[in-house]
Structures are given as C-alpha cells and as structure tokens.
Amino acid sequence: MKSTIIPSKIVKERRDYNAWVANETLEDYSLRYAPKSFRRWSEATVANTALGGISFLALEAIGGSLVIGYGFANTFWAIVIVSALIFAAGVPIAYYAAKYNIDIDLLTRGAGFGYIGSTITSLVYASFTFIFFALEAAIMAQALKLYFGLPLSLGYLFCSLIIIPLVFYGVTLINKLQLWTQPIWLSLMIAPYIFVGYKEPDCWSNWLNFGGNSPSGASFDPLLFGAAATVIFSLIAQLGEQVDYLRFLPDKQENNRLRWWGAVIAAGPGWIIVGAAKLLGGAFLTSLAIAHGTSLIQAKEPIQMYLAGFADVFGNPKITLAVAVLFVIISQIKINVTNAYAGSLAWSNFFSRLTHSHPGRVVWLIFNIAIALLLMELGVFDTLEAVLGLYSHVAIAWVGALVADLAINKPLKLSPSYIEFKRAYLYNFNPVGFGSMAIASLISILAFIGTFGDYAQAYSSFLALGIAFTLSPLIAWLTQGKYYIARENPLRQTVNLNPPLITCYVCEQSYEPDDSAYCPVYDSYICSLCCSLEAKCHDSCKTTEEQPSLIQTLASVLFQNKLSPQLSIRIIRFTASFLLLAGIVGATVGFVFYFGIGESSQFSALATAMLLKIFSVLYVLLLVFCAMGAWWFVLSEESRVLAEEELEKQNDQLQGEIQERQRAQTALQGLTHELEMRVEQRTAELSEALTNLKQTQSQLVQTEKMSSLGQLVAGVAHEINNPVNFIHGNVTHATGYIQDLLELIQAYRTEFPHSPPIIEDLTEEIELDFLLEDLPNLLTSMQVGTERIREIVLSLRVFSRLDEAECKAVNLHEGIDSTLMILGNRLKATSERPQIEIVRDYGALPLVECYAGQLNQVFMNLFANAIDAFEEYNKGRSYPEIANNPNRMTIQTRLLEDNKVLIAIADNGTGISQDVRTKVFEPFFTTKGVERGTGLGLSISYQIVVEKHQGTFRCVSSPGEGTTFIIEIPTSLDLKGEENSNSPNKIPC
Template sequence: MDTTSRASTTGTAGTAADQAVKETLEDYTLRFAPRSYRRWTPMVVATTALGGIAYLADFSIGAGIGLTHGTGNALVAIAVAAVVIFVTGVPLAYYGARYNLDLDLITRGSGFGYYGSVLTSVIFASFTFIFFALEGSIMAQGLKLGLHLPLWIGYLVSTFMVIPLVVYGMKALSRLQVWTTPVWLVLMIAPLVYLIAQDPGTVDRFLGYAGTDGDGGVDTASVLLGAGVCLSLIAQIGEQIDYLRFMPPRTEANRRTWWAAVLMAGPGWVVLGALKQAIGVFLAVHILTEVGPAAATEPIQQFRGAFDAMMPSWLVIPLAVVLVVISQIKINVTNAYSGSLAWTNSFTRITGHYPGRMVFVLVNLGFALALMEADMFGFLNDILGFYSNCAIAWVVTVATDIGVNKFLLKLSPLQPEFRRGMLYAVNPVGVVAFVAASGLSIAAYFHALGDTLQPYSPVVAAVLAFALTPLTAIATRGRYYLRRADDGIAEPLLDADGNPSAVVLDCHVCHQPYERPDLTACRTHDAVVCSLCLSTDRIGDHILPARPPAA
C-alpha cells in the first residue's frame, strides 16, 4: 500500500489534490493499520510495546505512596491497581491486535459513537502530556545532578530531543525500543539485586517502614488512596495498543505466539510496572535517611544511592544519568507519538480538516513543557489522583462494553466499527456511563460527597462505569451503536480466518489504494471512499444514509 495519506475537505474528487495531506511517516493516524504494513512478527511488536514502559515515573509513584502510607499499604495498593489494570486491559488489547485499531477507534464503536469518543481522546491526550512532563522532569533532575544544568534548561532538552525520533514513526520506534531495552533492564535490576545480596537487612527495613501517615498496619483508606494514584496509569493500555495494532494476522500457525505477545505487551505491561513501583518504595526507604523525604521520590537520587553501594564513586552519577536519559527517551517518544494521534483524531473529527500529525506533536510537547515549568513534580500525587478518576471511568466503560455488552448481552456489535456514517454521532451507552462515573468520582475525590468517601473515589469510578454501561445498553436496547447495518461493499470485511480482509480497493476521492476495512461505499458515486476522506467530508457528500439494523 502507498503510505501517503490524502484527504478531501470538500468531499469532491476534483479538489482532492489540493486538499491532499502527505504524512511524514507510516503511522495510519486516523485509520485501520493495513496488513501490507504490518510486517513485524508478534514478538517484535511485543518487545517494541514493552520498551515503551521503561519510564521512571513508576519509581516516583511507588516511593510517594510508600513514604506516605508505609510499605504494607503501598504494596497492597500496587497489587490492587495492577489487578484492575490487567483485567480491563485484556479485552482492549485483544481488540486492538485482532482488528488493528487504536484505542480511540475501538472506543468509537464500543459505546461512545463517532463524536462521543472525542471526550475520551482528550482524556488520553492529557495522559500522554502529563506523563511526558513527569518523565521530562525526572530527566531534568538527572541533567542537573550530572551536568549541573538548570532545571528549566533540562526541561527544554528533554522536550525537544524526542522530536527527531517521533517524526519517523513505528519503524524508528521499534528499532529504538529493541536495542535499548537490554541496557535499561540491566541498569534497573542490577542495583536492587546487589543491595539485597550485600545487606539482607535492607529488606527488613523496607518491609517495616510505617510511612509518615501510617502506623505500620494495612488499612483500607490508605490502600485505596494509594491505588487511586497507581490507577492513573490505567490509560497506559492506549499506548500499548498504539503498538499492538501493528500485530500480524492471527492464524492457526502463530496462534500461541500471537496470544502470548498480546497478553505480554497489552495488559502484561502492568506486571513490570507494579514491580517498578515496589522497587521505588524499596529504594526510597533505602536512601531516606541520607537525602530526606522530598529527594527520596526522585529516581535520579534513588539510583545514585543504589549505584553508590556497588561501584566506584566516579562512575555513580554518569551511570545514573545514563539510566534516566535512556528511560526518558524510551517512554517520551511513545508519549509524544500517542498524544499526537489522539489530538489529531479529535481535531479532524470536529473540524473536518486534517492538518498532519506533526502539528499535534508540537501541541502535545507544548502542554508538557508548560507543566514541567510549573513544577508538576512537586504535586505529582495530587495530579495523578485526580486524573485517575477520568481514566478509570473511560477504560472500564470500554472494557465492559466489550466483555459484557458484546459477548454476554449481545447488544453491542461484536465486530468493532469506526467509520463515519456507520456510527451514530453519540451513543448514550458509553457517554452516560463515562460522564456519570467520572463526574461522581471526581466529586468524591474533592470531598463533595463527604470525607468518608474521599479515599473511595477510584472505586466509585470503576463500579459506576461497570454498572452503568450494561444498564444503559439494556435501556436503549443497543439502538445507538450502528447507524447502518452494512457499508455497501459486497466484498467481505473479514477473511476466512476472521482477520480483517487484505483486499485492496481504490478510494475515488483521493485516488489511493486502501484495504477493505478502511472503506465504505460512497453515497453519491458508484465507488468506494476511505475513512480519512469520510472524516474530512464537510458537506456529507460521500456519507451513506442512515439505515439502522433490524430490531
């Protein structure tokens, strides 16, 4: 397939050339990822996806929870959050890998509708720049310690150094992640193993740490407050799916490898994430008396303290800085990439104009830089605790729609749909569940429902989203999922193995070849039109008329 993406903003073939948009990379920003581009093996895709979770924010998050609530509460909170993230991540990862769609496209057909999912695109975009800012702050701390750069310069360096890598998309990202992951793993794990082997007493001090707000025991409120911060990472599944959508077709020959890769790189990311959070608690307790509670949450200080115990002093700071820089690059190219996809999706749907993804790379980086300059690291847990309510409501709503509404109640179409004209503008199933769950959980978080419920705001978000998604589907009898029962093309959408068809047809608007799942029939011509041209059709000239499925 030609990797040049084109779009008509007027809906007429005659003006298509003037409105053509040439992508700077093969990222399939707004559309299904074609089979012709998905040349990687399942394990290469999985390794690339897992390379994107090399961020050091987990160490800060774990340290912050542990120092406040104590080791016992922190470990239970981390485990609770990990279970929720894994369970909700399975259906999302499966749909992304099986049907080669990103999470926004999955969300459209899983309860939100064509325009309704703009809400969740903004939530996901916010996730990417919040965590870009967090990782950039950590890198700036490393550059200050190692090179004596002022923090504000470090923020600029950490922001702009990722741009050249993001420009080249999946091919460059896969090479970067595969080659840097072994180095990162050695630098992260070796100090921990050495400290435990040399001084087993560090484990006892770690397990016995009571925290500033704790009494050494495990209590529900502390666990839930800590889990709420950890659950801010639930939206990470969106970044994992940005890689998983490039999985090859699932066949009988690769079935086991395919499933292993999906589970490992999809929901499985949280296993490593939870481990890093626990290590963050361990390292923070280890260096606490030396650096104090404020600096103990900084990964650069944690690893400096760990390296200092096992190697010559002249090597300590350089290695700690190398670890921080590698980690920041590995995750922030993903944050910048995924954030740009989310912003582009939202902007194109709302305006009918596609400006190119690189515009939104810069927009996302601008938001992240502003947060860094505002010293977001100083109030990290407050930001993440608030954000987690929105993220939980979104992910649980979509996961419930897939697991319950599609497979159990049969009210939601089993096969995901994302194309304009096939979906209603807004589906109350997802929108109502998301708005109610996130709204009430945020109210609980800010004590509006009383002090007793405040720690339970993540539970409010998850329970309401899980309950309201099927209830709303039942109340509406699933009428607002599909605007049409068929897309007007006789060629089957799936092949004999149930994978998206690889048959190629030409879009009559932009005159480019696209695979079958990316096309619908045109309303006014005896031809087909691609999903991007449908998205940028401002007058609706090509959009098929409504024809709801039979009850």
C-alpha cells in the same frame, strides 16, 4: 430525511491535500486501522517495542511518593490490587485491538462511545500522554541538573526537543530504538536490587517497616489504602499506549496462534506486571535513599533512588552518578518516544473530528510536547499526587465503560460482535459508553473532593470503575444497542482472506475494504480518513426518517413535541454546551482552590471561608459568561449550518446546471459524432458503390466482349455451315458421277483400244492414267476436309451456345472439348516447345443444369491462363529440357455424393505463392503485363461459378508444384433462389 445531494466533484487542491494526508511515511496510520501491508513485523518485535514503553521512571516516582505519604502496607496492597484490576481490564482491550488492528481511539469509537463521543476520550488519553511526558522529562531534567548542573528550565526544554526527531518517523524508528536499548535498560534496572540485597540485607526489613509521613505508619489503613489506589489507578490509561503498538501485530493464524496470544498478553495487560514491580521497586529504593541520608522531598526523585541503588554496585561516586544519569536518560527516552507518539495519535484523532482537517501527526507531536513543556515549567512534579488523583477518575471511568462493552455487552449480544470504527457507519454519540463514562466521572470526582464523605473520597476511583462497568450493560439493554451502528456496512458481507484493494474517490489511494466506506455524497467508496475530513456532508449518509438522531430523540422525550423541533434542539444544544463549559470552568476553579488554598496550611479557617465565597462569586460570574458563550456558540453554529446548507443548495443547483450543460454538450457531441459517422458511412457507401460500378462496368465490357465473340463465332459458324453442308452433301454425288464417268472411260478404252491420234495426244497430255488413279483419292480427301470443317463449326456452336436455352441440361465434357478444340492452335507444338499434353480423366457425369456458354467462358479462362503460364515458364528453357518435362494439363471430372459435379483443371507449371493465391479472384488483380491481361478473367469466372451456379471455386497451389483450380457445382440449379439473389456483382444471363 435522506440526502438528495448530487454526487460531488473533487477539486484538485482538495485531492492533493487528502493525498498528502494519506501518505503514511510520517503518518503511521494515525487516523485509521493498520493494514496488512504495513504489518511487517514479527510478534516478538511488536511485543518488545510495546514493552519498551514501560521503562518510564514515573512508576518509581509514584511508588516513592506513595510509600512516603501512605506507608508500606497501604502502598503495597494498593499496588497489588489495582495492578490486578488493570491486568483484567487490559485483556479484552488488547485482544480486540490486536484482532481488528486499531488503536485505542478507534477501539473506543466502536465500543460504545460513538464517533464524536470518543473525542472526549481522545482528550483524556492525550492528557495522559502529556502529563506523563512532563513527569518523565522532569525526572530526566533532574538527572541532567545533578550531573551537568543544567538549570531545570533549560533541562526541560532539552529533554523535550530531543524526542521530536526520534518520533518523527513513527513506529518504524521507535521499533529500532526500543530493540537497541532494551538490553542496557534491563541490565541497569535489575542490577541495583541484586547488589543492594547482597550488601545491605537489612534494607528489606527497613522497607517493610517504612512508614514515611503516613498517619498509620507502616500498618494498613482503609482510607489511606483507597487514596493510594486512586493515584495508581491513573496508570490504567497506559493500556492505550500498549494498544498503539499491538495494532501492528500480524493476523492470527493457526501457525502463529501461541506467539500471537503471547504477544497480546505480554505487551497488553502484561505491562502492569513489570509496572507493579517498578512501583514496588520505587518504594523500596525510596526507603533505601532515606536510609542513606536523602531528604523526604528528594527521596522520591528517581535519580536519587538509583544513586542510592548504584552506590552498592559501583564504589566510585563519580561512576555511580554517571551510570545513574545514563540509566535515567535511557529510561526516559524509551518512555517519552512512546508518550509523544501516542499523544500525536490522540491529538490527531481529537482535532480531525472537531475541525475536519488534519495537518499531520507531526504537528500534533510538537503540540503535545509543547503542552508537556508548559506543565514542566509550571512545576507539575511537585503536584504529582494531586494531578494524577484528579485525572485518574475520568481515565478509570473511560476504561471501565470500554471493558464492560467488550467483556459483557458483546458476549451478551447487547452490542455488535465486531468493532466498527468508521464515521460513515457510527452515530456521533452512543449513550452506552459515553453516558456511562460521564456519569461515573461526575460521581467519582464529587466523591474525590469529599462531597460524599471520607470513605467515598478514599474509594472514589473504585466508584468510577464500578459505576462505569455497571452502567454500560444497563444502558445498552435499555437502548437495545440501537446507537452502535447508524447504517449497515455493505463491505462486511464479503469474507475474503485476501480482499481486493479499493481506490478512494477523494485521495485516489488504494485501501483494504476494512478501511473503506461507501459515501452517497460522492456516490463511491472513500477511505476512513477522507471520510473523517469530510465537512460538507453533515452525516447525510446516516440521517434517515426511520432513525432520528440522539438529539432529536432526546428533544422528543423531554418536550413531548410541545415546542417546535428547531427550538427543542436549540435548547438541548445550549444546555449541553453550557453544562460542558460550566463543568470545565468549575473543575478549573475547584482545582485551583482545593490544591492552592484548601490544602494549604498558610490560611486560617476564616480566610479559607472568605476565599471560598470569593471563588463562589467568581464562579457565578463566570457562569454568566459561560451562558453567553454557550448561546453564542449555538446561534453561530446554527448560522454556520444554515449558511452551509444554503451554500450546498446553491452548489447543488450549480452542479445541476453544470451537469445539464454537460448533458447537452454530450448530446451535441453525440449528434455531431453521429452526423460525422453518417457522412463517413454514406461516403463509404458511395465509394463502394462507385467501386462496384467500375467493376460492373468492366465486367459488362468483358461480358460484352465474350458475348460479341460468341455472336461472331456463332455467325461465322452459321455462314460457314451452309456452304460446307452444300459441299459436303454434293461431294458424295460428285464422287458417284465421277465414278460413273471413269467407268465410262474405262469401257470406252476397252471397246476402242485404238483411239485417234488426237485422242491419244490428249490422253497423254492430261495423264489420264494418273487422273483415273488420283481422282478417287482427291474426292476422299475432300470428304474428310468437309467433315473436319463441320466438326469445327459444331465446336464453335457448342462453345457459343447461342442457339440453345439460357439454362438447360448439357454434357459438360462437350463444353470442355469444344473449348480445347478452339484453343487447339495454342496447344500444338512450336519451334520453342513440344505440344502441350492434355490428359482427360473424365468420370461418368449426368447431364448438368447450367449456363453452358458462361461455363465455357470459365473453361476458356482457365485453359488460357494455364497456356500463358506455360509460355512464361518456358522462357529461358531449352527445347530438350521442356521435352524431358513436358507441359501437361490434366482435366478431371467426378460426380460427388451430394449431387454435385467436380471439375479439376491442373497444370504442372511453376505454381503460385501464398500471397498471390489469396488475391487471384480479386477484380483487376493480374500478374501479367499491362497489354496481356485485365485481371477480370478469374474474378468473373468466380462470380459465374459461385453466384450464378451456386457452387464453389478454389485454387490449390504451391510454388514449384503446379496449380489446380477446383470447381464444384450442383447437378441442378435452384433457379428460384438464383432469381431472388440481390448480389451487386451478379452476372446477367
């Protein structure tokens, strides 16, 4: 059933721990694939490092032991045939490891063994590393004893401890060590064979005819050949150490294809070519050492071999001993850094899956060396042949199943074409590889201990290889390959040469997609290491109703649903645990009996039979304890799982409550934030309303002032108009009357030229002649004056427009001229400046529908501002300077193509700056003094033009180049749209 786990939160301690584990300074990608960012070495460097690991002298020791025990012919053909098989097995392993940049454990996971199934192979691989570490360190300790007299027990300790700092920083330091020591090692290894062949030519024939302790002497014997092959087959696990370095190869590209393949072959399966030569070389040097007088027991020690070899190189025995010891030390350090490094990787993989924790590769490095030290102290070198013979069967079965999957199952599409190594996408057990290995190991070990006869015993290693190689494709075909992939990896759908990095939710480090997996427990992507260390998920991401686990499938098949699912699974787990414990205990008891008693000549047949019964009874008793331990393990595991499930439920419930409270808190915070926003919004609205109110009040005051001024002007004009009209109308009549009286006087003076004295005196006193001449002129002046008064009154009426409709078609030029006439006094010349020139550039305009009185206010504001600007500009300038550059206002009107009228009012003053120009239409903005302006004139004018007349109003100016105000209004107003306008700054008509 699919997990319903609530996405978990990561506590700080967990995140810090996983981030520390993810630090690859020391870890060297021990539990994951090697990313491109870490693979900085060239193909040659990686190959050289991997080949440096085959310097181990255990090869010579094995060759020496085999030639002493089985003779030349059996040893030679065992080395040749087994080496060919190892080479063939190494090709697919090396190729897939280098292609996917993974070590042998991760390769095993995805190639038929499953996530937990490969744990057994990690243990097998770890055993290989500490067994050979112990053998190599024992060889080095023997050399130190021979040269320095150091006791073997102390030599074992010394040879173990010096390896730790060399492996501490992983492959980075190992690369340098192998590079520096490679020339010395090669020179010292090859030199003895050259000198011995030259100085002792008969040594070759001695070797070819060497029989040792072999019953068949130097001739071939099938049974002895099989026994020798079994020991050599144990070296097949060395492929794992080669792969540990091959995973650091750069990606295969077109430009490095040959170099890449060369490194894969040379450092992968190619190691066995040099290894076979070293095996044969060990057999040769052993025969040489015996010919020089060394005992059969000591002749198989590499230090004794190379003492015999270097004796022909150096004449001085002291130099020979020193060089031989130096060679042994270099060789053993080169191989044991590889053994220790590979062992630390194997133990890390093994325990990380069992315990879901990873204290670090360095911990397992020390653990691996400690086991090797224990084996050395127990005398592993003396039982070399027996130990390797038993061990080789499991290693051969493992590699056989692995090779079959890579070389057969994948080409036949019985398994996925790629290697999936992440826990999130793998089943715990895959019967293809794990089942093949288990069956092949069991049958071959039974054959090895003599259960199936002499030939089966001799060829038990070939049985292990053949059975595993055959069963793997067979089981894959039977299971249809359904136990390879538990669920699809969504990241595999993205093909990108430079994929983006993915941040792990747990450790917060960045990884390539190949090293990341989607985890439904955290509802995010996590890295493969954090996935391995996750303990509480119980693989919920892979458990579905459609795809039961392997144990559930097995229980269903065996019990046919006759028992409850829980009881069925409990029985299967008990059986598996019991068989595992019984097998381990049986192998241990059998190993002790076979090699401690069965092969000893100290016991008679009767004593051996008696001891066999005792061992059998002991084993039966131990089986009882194994059954109790298995049952205890199953029940405790169930209790632990139930406790974890209960804790998980409580945790989920607690997390649910926390999330519910968090949602409530979030909702409360959202509501509080919303209320705060509403308060801020309402406050802003009130502030804006208050500002608008203040502006409106000021505008109303200004409008009221203009309205009052208009009413005053209209009233004065009306009051003046009546008497002026009366005077103007009667001046004409008065002129006629006076003209008649003047004619009468003239006629009287003609008819009566001699007037009485009193008349003459009066005529002279009033200067009648002057009156007769000046009176017509006086009447004409009065006529002109009354006409001027009438024009002024008419201009006042045009400006105020109070006696006309609010919106009507008018002549804009009349409004402009009337405004200029009112301001005529300010335009006249003064003692400080000449007259302000007015340039009228009127176009042919139609009558324009507008609010004439308000437009006249706009003209009044613009003209007044221009005059104020001139007065400010003229301060400090002399009269001649002003006369040379007179103040001028230009008024231009045009009819535009889109039925709009343009009115441009320009002056040649100082102009205004960009800063001021952007603010001229803002309310209360003014550059005048406090008593000279309110800053509302242009603001109100802007609203009259834009809002009232649906036009545009803009200012064009630059400092020193004057200012131009441009007004554009339509010739006819859309009164309906204007009535619907809801502008808060609308000017009332």
